[in-house]
Structures are given as structure tokens and as C-alpha cells.
Amino acid sequence: MTMQCYDLKGKTAIITGATKGIGKEIAIKLSNYGANITLVARNKKDLMKIKKIIDSSGNKSIAISADVSNLNSFNDIISQTIDKWDKIDILINNAGITKDNIIMRMKEEEWEDVVNVNLKGCFNGIKAVSREMMKNKYGKIINITSIVGHTGNLGQSNYAASKAGIIGMSKSLAIEYAKKNITINCVSPGFIQSKMTDNIVESIKSILTSKIPMSKLGTGEDVANTVAFLASDSANYITGETIHVNGGMYMA
16 A cells, blocks of 8 residues: 655745654654754754754754744744745644643643643744735645544643634634635644553553544554645645544544
8 A cells, every 4th residue: 555645845834842742743744745844842952853853864944942822932933934944835833731630729820821832822823924824825724633622621621722722713714814825724633642641551541542433542643644634735625624633532
């Protein structure tokens, strides 16, 4: 069976939260398909590790340490990317944090921190890149949400609200930009293999997988493959949609 490959040569992609997990897999996948990559995260040391992986494969990247919850910071990401690559074709809003707690114990800053990074950070990215994409009359914006944004989850009211907000915002902005040749879509992962899930005891992991019709956790590459499709010209007529990558765990 031939592996699906998307041609992203000459395209420039910004990926936030690019140093770990899903973000790392997306960065590597898009770079292997030929895209120039702007890696964005807070930790400079981690950024340089992923940059080294991409560059050692003969692909091209720059690394920018930034706070996506700050609009001025995101505007600087856009400026540096244009200075390096001359244009921006793809924006992947992947940066996200969790600060779990039941509502009675949740501190106001735990709510604000999660919403500011996850939801406001996504808003900042779209707002900052919009002028450049409109000028070029082309753009692919892909926002990483979560199954929790659809189902809710105990102790994650802040995280669920931020992810559900991304979905609603994406639909609204997809309408705004539909005539500008800019598509805006979401990818909603379910339970994905990570360092966190590796540390779950087997009995709990068994309960977790029993809730998934495919009886297994997904991988970061599963999500990255879906992002690559949406970032490619194969998805030019898709906008305002959410693609679920969860092994059948959420069907609606």
C-alpha cells in the first residue's frame, strides 16, 4: 500500500506548541512534505532540539520562543516568519495547557491561564496572520481542539471550555474568510499515546481503551496525518469542519 504524501514544497507553516507530542509530530510531518517550518514554543532549549531534528533531515526551520497568549508576541512571530520565508501559507494553532481542578477548588488564575493560552492564543494567531493571508489570497488555518471540547471531562471545565470555544470560533471565522480563499478547520484528537499516557498504570489504561471502539490509543502521527491533509490543496473545498481522530470514541 502506498503511503499518502502531500506536496507542501514552497509552503510556509507556523506551528505553535511545536516541541512535544502532537505539535512535534506535526512539525516533522509537514517539514518532510516540503514545508518551511516556523517552530513556536516557550522553551528555547526544547525548540532547538526539534529544530535540529528537522534541519538534520535536510528540511528548513526557524525557532521562535514566544507567548501565544500575548497578541504583540504573536505579531512578532508573523514578522519574523515573513522576514525569513517571505510569506505564510499555513498556521497550526496547537499550543495548549491544562490546569485541572474541580470547579469549587479551581483558582481564578487556573481558569484564566488555560483560556488565555488555549483559546486566546488561537484567536491571537488567526488575528495576527489574517492580513498576510488575505494579501496573498491563500491560507490554511488548522486549530487543534480535543474530544473533551465535545464531551466535557471531570475536573477540566477550563480546558473543555477553551477547546469548545475554539470550535465555535473556527466556524464563525471560516464564514468570514470563505470568500478570501482562506480555510479554517479543527482537528479534534481523542486519547493519544504520550509520555503522560505511558505513565498510566495498566489497569487504568485498560479501562481507558475499553471506551474506544478501536480498542487502542491513537498516535501523534495519526493527528499529524490529518493536519497534513487539511494543510494540503487536497482539502481546498473543506472549511468550518472538525475532523475527529479518536478511534471512534466520539460519533455525532
